[in-house]
Amino acid sequence: xxxxxxxxxxxxxxxxxxxxxxxxxxxxxxxxxxxxxxxxxxxxxxxxxxxxxxxxxxxxxxxxxxxxxxxxxxxxxxxxxxxxxxxxxxxxxxxxxxxxxxxxxxxxxxxxxxxxxxxxxxxxxxxxxxxxxxxxxxxxxxxxxxxxxxxxxxxxxxxxxxxxxxxxxxxxxxxxxxxxxxxxxxxxxxxxxxxxxxxxxxxxxxxxxxxxxxxxxxxxxxxxxxxxxxxxxxxxxxxxxxxxxxxxxxxxxxxxxxxxxxxxxxxxxxxxxxxxxxxxxxxxxxxxxxxxxxxxxxxxxxxxxxxxxxxxxxxxxxxxxxxxxxxxxxxxxxxxxxxxxxxxxxxxxxxxxxxxxxxx
Numbered sequence: 246x247x248x249x250x251x252x253x254x255x256x257x258x259x260x261x262x263x264x265x266x267x268x269x270x271x272x273x274x275x276x277x278x279x280x281x282x283x284x285x286x287x288x289x290x291x292x293x294x295x296x297x298x299x300x301x302x303x304x305x306x307x308x309x310x311x312x313x314x315x316x317x318x319x320x321x322x323x324x325x326x327x328x329x330x331x332x333x334x335x336x337x338x339x340x341x342x343x344x345x346x347x348x349x350x351x352x353x354x355x356x357x358x359x360x361x362x363x364x365x366x367x368x369x370x371x372x373x374x375x376x377x378x379x380x381x382x383x384x385x386x387x388x389x390x391x392x393x394x395x396x397x398x399x400x401x402x403x404x405x406x407x408x409x410x411x412x413x414x415x416x417x418x419x420x421x422x423x424x425x426x427x428x429x430x431x432x433x434x435x436x437x438x439x440x441x442x443x444x445x446x447x448x449x450x451x452x453x454x455x456x457x458x459x460x461x462x463x464x465x466x467x468x469x470x471x472x473x474x475x476x477x478x479x480x481x482x483x484x485x486x487x488x489x490x491x492x493x494x495x496x497x498x499x500x501x502x503x504x505x506x507x508x509x510x511x512x513x514x515x516x517x518x519x520x521x522x523x524x525x526x527x528x529x530x531x532x533x534x535x536x537x538x539x540x541x542x543x544x545x546x547x548x549x550x551x552x553x554x555x556x557x558x559x560x561x562x563x564x565x566x567x568x569x570x571x572x573x574x575x576x577x578x579x580x581x582x583x584x585x586x587x588x589x590x591x592x593x594x595x596x597x598x599x600x601x602x603x604x605x
Contacts, residue, residue, distance in 0.1 A: 249600070249602075250600065250601040251279050252601075253277055253278065253598050253599065254598075255595075256594060258592070258594075259273075259586065259591035272404070272569060272570055272571055272580075273583070273594070274507070274567075274568050275568075275569070276565070277566065277598060278565075279565070279599070280338070281338060281567060281598035281600060282307045282600045283304070283598065284303075284305045284336050284338070284567055284596065284597070285302075285303070285304050285596065285597045285598070286304075286336065286581040286594060286596045286597075287303075287595045288300060288301050288593075289594065289595055290583075290591075290592040290593045291319070291584075291592060295322050295323050296322070297320070298318065298579055299579050300316050300317070300572065300579050300580065301319070301326060302316065303316050303331075303335060303569075305335060310332065311338070312332070312334060313332055313333075313335050313336070314581065315330060316328070316329045316330075316335070316581075317329075318579070331572075331573060333573060334572040334573045335572075335580060336568070336569060337567070337568040339565070340566075381403040383401055383402075384401070400449065400470055401471065402471040402472055445473065445474040445475055445479075447536050447538045448471065449469060449471075449535065450470075450483070450535035451469060451470050451524060452467075452522060453465055453468075453485075453491050453494065453519070454466040463514055464503075464514070465494070465512050465519065466505070466509055466512075467483070467509060467511075467512055468509045469508055469509070469510075472508055473507070473509075473537065475501050475504065475537075475539065476501065476504065477501055477502060477503065478501065479500070479539055479541075480498055480500055480541045481498070481501060481510075481537050481538065481539055481540065482496065482498045482537075482538045483495065483498075483512070483538075484536040486532060486535060489522055489523055489524065489525065490521050491520055492520065493520065494514060494519060498540060499514040500513045501513075567598055569596070570582060581594065582594075
C-alpha cells in the first residue's frame, strides 16, 4: 500500500537514432527512480491529426498484464479516436535487477532478414514471448542452420516482442548476416538471469562502421550484441581477429566519446583508415569473436563531460524501466513508442508515471 504520491514525468522526440533501420522504431526504455504503479503516455504530435492507426493516449496500471495498455487511437484516417485494449506492444515495467530464471526454450525458426526474428514454441507461461520482455538477454544453443545466432553461444538482446509468437534480435540488424548462415533453424535459446549491474562486462562486437557520422574524424561506431552499458569517458580495448577485417583496430584502446544508442558507442581511435568489418561466417568456425573490453576511464574526458570517474564501478546500474512498446502490427495500432522521424518531425511523446495511495 502506498500512502504517498510520487510522480515522475518527461518527454522525448522519436528520431531514427538507434533503430533497426531508417524508419523502423525501437521500444523506448525510460529508467525510473520509483517502481511505478501507473503510467500514462500521450502522443502530442498525433493529437488532432487524421493519421490512421496512430495512437494518441495510453494507460497502464499494476494488475494489468505486461505489454498491455488502454489506448485511444485513430481507427481511420480521421481525427475521430476509438478505444482499444492492447494486449501486447503497449507498456511494460521491468526491474533489471530481477532477471528471469534461466531456462531452455525451443526455437522453432529464426528468419533471415535485416531484423532477425526468433519464433518460439512456448506461447504460455513465464517463458512465453509475452514475458521474454524487451531488454531480456538470451543465449542460443544447439541451433542448426542459424549459425550466426549460435556461434560461441554468446548473448543477444530481445527487441520487439509479438505476443506468444516471436521476438526480434534487437541489435543484430547492424550485422549483414549472409543468407547461407541463417536458414530456417531449429534449436533452443536460454533466457539468462540479469546482466551484471556494476562495472560493465566485455561485449561481443557485431559491427564496426568506419568513420562514424558524428564525433571526430577519428571516430568509429561499434555495435554490440546486447546493450553495452558503456558511458562517455570510458576506455575500451578492441580485440579484432584477422578474419573480421578492421585489423587496424586490433588491440587499440580508445575513449568512448558518444553513445548514440544502447547498442552502439562511438570510439575515438588513432587510425581512421580502416578496412571493412565482417562478422565470422559458418566456414570460419571455430574462431575467436571480436570483443570490446573495458579497461578504465579517461579522466580528462570524464571530467569535461561531468561524468563521475570510474562511476560505473561504483554505482548500481540496475533500474526499474518503463518500456514503451511499438504497438500491434502496422495496420492495427501504433504503440506508445511513437513514430520515427528526424529531430523535428518525429513524434513528440509526453509521459507520466507514479505511485499513489491505494486501498487494494
